[in-house]
Amino acid sequence: MAEHEWDREHVREIIHSNKDKPGALLPILHGIQDALGYVPADSVPLIAEALNLSRAEVHGVISFYHYFRNTPPGKRTVYLCRAESCQAMGSEVLEAHIKQRLDIDYHETTADGGITLEPVYCLGNCACSPSIMIDKEVHGRVTADTFDDLIKNMQVIAK
Amino acid sequence: MTTVYVPRDSGALSLGAERVAAAIRAEAVKRNIHIDLVCNGSRGMYWLEPLVEVATDRGRVAYGPVHVRDVVSLFDAGFLQGSSHPLCLGPTDDIPYLKNQERLTFARVGITDPISLDNYLAFEGYRGLRRALEMAPSAIVDEVTTSGLRGRGGAAFPTGIKWRTVLNTASDTKYIVCNADEGDSGTFSDRMIMEGDPFVLIEGMTIAGLAVGATQGYIYLRVEYPHAHRALNEAIEAAYQNGYLGKDILGSGKTFDLEVRLGAGAYVCGEETSLLESLEGKRGLVRFKPPLPAIEGLFGRPTVINNVISLASVPIVLDKGGEYYRDFGMGRSRGTLPIQLAGNINYPGLIEKAFGVTLREILYDYGGGSATGRPIRAVQVGGPLGAYLPESQFDTPLDYEAFSAIWAVLGHGGVVAFDDRVDMAKMARYGMEFCAIESCGKCTPCRIGSTRGVEVIDKIVRGVDRESNLKLLRDLSDTMLNGSLCALGGMTPYPVLSALNHFPEDFGASTAEKAA
Numbered sequence: 192m193a194e195h196e197w198d199r200e201h202v203r204e205i206i207h208s209n210k211d212k213p214g215a216l217l218p219i220l221h222g223i224q225d226a227l228g229y230v231p232a233d234s235v236p237l238i239a240e241a242l243n244l245s246r247a248e249v250h251g252v253i254s255f256y257h258y259f260r261n262t263p264p265g266k267r268t269v270y271l272c273r274a275e276s277c278q279a280m281g282s283e284v285l286e287a288h289i290k291q292r293l294d295i296d297y298h299e300t301t302a303d304g305g306i307t308l309e310p311v312y313c314l315g316n317c318a319c320s321p322s323i324m325i326d327k328e329v330h331g332r333v334t335a336d337t338f339d340d341l342i343k344n345m346q347v348i349a350k
Numbered sequence: 351m352t353t354v355y356v357p358r359d360s361g362a363l364s365l366g367a368e369r370v371a372a373a374i375r376a377e378a379v380k381r382n383i384h385i386d387l388v389c390n391g392s393r394g395m396y397w398l399e400p401l402v403e404v405a406t407d408r409g410r411v412a413y414g415p416v417h418v419r420d421v422v423s424l425f426d427a428g429f430l431q432g433s434s435h436p437l438c439l440g441p442t443d444d445i446p447y448l449k450n451q452e453r454l455t456f457a458r459v460g461i462t463d464p465i466s467l468d469n470y471l472a473f474e475g476y477r478g479l480r481r482a483l484e485m486a487p488s489a490i491v492d493e494v495t496t497s498g499l500r501g502r503g504g505a506a507f508p509t510g511i512k513w514r515t516v517l518n519t520a521s522d523t524k525y526i527v528c529n530a531d532e533g534d535s536g537t538f539s540d541r542m543i544m545e546g547d548p549f550v551l552i553e554g555m556t557i558a559g560l561a562v563g564a565t566q567g568y569i570y571l572r573v574e575y576p577h578a579h580r581a582l583n584e585a586i587e588a589a590y591q592n593g594y595l596g597k598d599i600l601g602s603g604k605t606f607d608l609e610v611r612l613g614a615g616a617y618v619c620g621e622e623t624s625l626l627e628s629l630e631g632k633r634g635l636v637r638f639k640p641p642l643p644a645i646e647g648l649f650g651r652p653t654v655i656n657n658v659i660s661l662a663s664v665p666i667v668l669d670k671g672g673e674y675y676r677d678f679g680m681g682r683s684r685g686t687l688p689i690q691l692a693g694n695i696n697y698p699g700l701i702e703k704a705f706g707v708t709l710r711e712i713l714y715d716y717g718g719g720s721a722t723g724r725p726i727r728a729v730q731v732g733g734p735l736g737a738y739l740p741e742s743q744f745d746t747p748l749d750y751e752a753f754s755a756i757w758a759v760l761g762h763g764g765v766v767a768f769d770d771r772v773d774m775a776k777m778a779r780y781g782m783e784f785c786a787i788e789s790c791g792k793c794t795p796c797r798i799g800s801t802r803g804v805e806v807i808d809k810i811v812r813g814v815d816r817e818s819n820l821k822l823l824r825d826l827s828d829t830m831l832n833g834s835l836c837a838l839g840g841m842t843p844y845p846v847l848s849a850l851n852h853f854p855e856d857f858g859a860s861t862a863e864k865a866a
Contacts, residue, residue, distance in 0.1 A: 213649060214611070216631030221573075221612055242631075255633040255790075258573050258615030270574075274535030275730055275777070276766045279693035280721070312617055312734075312784065313535040314574050317692035317766070318396035318699050319361050327576040331364035 276317035359392035391546020393460035394700030406432035478668030496672025498684030503657030534733025536764030540658035548585035554661035680706035693766035732761025735841035737848035796839025
């Protein structure tokens, strides 16, 4: 796998500033993912050493949680809710539209590196179903048309 | 200067509240009118969001749903004076949906500025803590026990008993952990509290700390709630700066520190022992019980772990007394339940009612029937591990025992409606699929059973050895129910078997079979 460039010093800083917290591993992983968009596989030894854990233990935690990823995401991440309330309001039609429109499946990134698609099991926006989240922004009562509008705006931003 | 309210609740924001607030600000500047724009929580009437309110001498007047394109006409009509407009809903407090509720835990949500401590204090905030500071720990626990409060996360365990156990367990370090990993689909009351009145949760946790002798609290918040994260951190900061958190709380000599920790998208971390593992920085594997978390919890220390709503209900119990709270409700379900109505429904939202209201009242009197206008065929109550209820069970009162009598659960109070186009075999399959995706993998019935469950349902639907596969599905469900380590595997059979029992026609049953 091609190695992606990432700022080693910045990651060391994140590890250093969190490592003395009780239960420091999740705060560290969040810190790294917030900064880089993912947790690079070769940052694992740095984390393991700082917390006196084995690399396997750190890898095990990263792989356990759906949110943590070890590859860079697209510029924006679309989280599509698959849960019951959204299903009751037609999220499966929306899901089909989004996958077709972006030409990707879940956990994939568009060819231009612009958008990653992830499933999510409830955004707590069930009274405004169906819902999606783009990065940290939640959108309610999303239709195929409003999704296309959001994408158009995102492509403007991406440029 | 007129005060205008536009919610910062993520539901309202998801429908454009931020753009509406910006448009109102800009239009006021353009017209050279000074307004005070407050970003409140949501009133919980989501079909009206973004709901804009204006403070008038007749009380607050509501307009909604307001879009950016409506803003100019609202100014033209004189909405700052509460004048009529096609979107005008009259005084907010007179809207029946809101008026007919019993809002105890949600008393301030949608009314106050969530991150203003002054506002919180002006609306009876921190009265519970002040009273608790004058009481012995045991007396605080007694008050909570008297209230009859049971865990609102779903398990409905008496909160007072849990606290008593932690109080009576000697240790130099104890913890208060708030389970804010609101992963149950169809539920959003925790989110609304954290975004709309974060101080009430902070106050509840502080009282819990005083009651059991804990000085450190953690809020384990799901990463899917970025707005709640921001609101909590702002409120915690304000509480520290004003002596409501930290050392020497309000000059009492008592200490309580509080920190928000983020989860990472694992549903199972809403299970209390898995959550504790996660807080410790590990994979969220469920622990064997005993020992109970109250005896050996976070980092092996006695720990109170409660849901957001349980903790947020404590301040009013301490302020008005356990008996006041206990006088709401029915049977052994005391107080109120914030019901979250969602799915295919006309008027989705947050309805806080005393226990005892029927599902039918919630669906029709409040919800106004399905959004599509078609008959409501099935309702899932209590999240993804809750049973599906058919129309014949809609008269069941919302009460823990009444629900368990019909092999259903109230859970965290989520109600998701489906119209007559729902395919219940597909919903049952989804139940198993969800369990397979989210299983922590520690116990076999959950880890393997859920995957086998998906396969068996697929076979039944395709008509492959239907009879023997139906038997197999029931057998498998029995193993999961009785053999799983926690509620994830242990309750997945609820949506699966309730779908099969109440809607056999969707699983390819013939008319003759149905009649039998």
